[in-house]
Amino acid sequence: MKPTYLNCLSLLGVGGAHPGGLKLTKDILLKEDIDKTIKVLDIGCGTGQTSAYIANQYECDVTAFDSNYVMLEKSRERFSELSLSIDIVYGYVENLPFENLSFDLILSESVLAFTNTSKSISEVKRVLKSCGVLLAIEMVCERELSNEARTEIQDFYEVSHLLSENDWITIFRANGFGQVNVEKVKLKNELNDLDNTAEFSLSENIPDDCFYILKKHEYFTDLYRDSLGFRIFRCNI
């Protein structure tokens, strides 16, 4: 397995691998009308933390989707431990294996940024019902960066472009989302709050590369703390 940031997350089994963790997910979902009858798609489900939470909390139909087999296996273990019946589907967001107009709610927790955003967003739009909602928590570039910094970040995280808030809005609009609401959240550093803290479901053998990547990620997090942020995008068609 190639030692990349995303592969490293999968071997470490990082749950809640998006800004704000499960705490922010819960807060965002509280504002939505969710009941037993709706169909939810969690693209880039990772280890399945959010999917499990939704299925458990709202007892609705949830599909957990990811392009990483290690992540999906960790999701499967989680769902079976919790006796949750959640569909697990492998694939790429750029080419979703679902019928048109299938879901009421689609969640993207730091996922679209790692894909070909235009292609992915148009696919998400295709499988979303016309009255459905896309909730996306995504990385944004907060300020002008030098070319070196930009390249360094893009190469390390394997994102094709670092997008500003306005870039995101433009792409959502261009791919069929007429209404885009943006929220900027400041994370409180609540000490020792489990929902705020990433959980790890470690694989048996973790190559050393993985830990170097983790170290580099920590270094970048600190170095670019003012340059990289995130937004919550709530998009309707």
Add this chain to the structure above:
Amino acid sequence: MSITHHYEMCCRYKGRAVRIRCRDGSVHTGIIRNVTRNRVYLQPLGPNRNLGGFGYGYYGYGGFGYGIALGAIATLALIPFLFW
């Protein structure tokens, strides 16, 4: 803090990244893999073969990373990682 207190904390934080400071001054960072009545087992957040960086003294490897005696712990805190 008592051993019971640290035992309960370690159980709660299983699967999370923590920083443990021991009474002897050594500091250990890692992910809690397992907890017994008197030890907590950490998966170090670093290359496995290099134990030198994790303080002095002997920390034996078990099937669950390496163990630290609960009685040796002075403070224990979650590490707030941010992931994209």
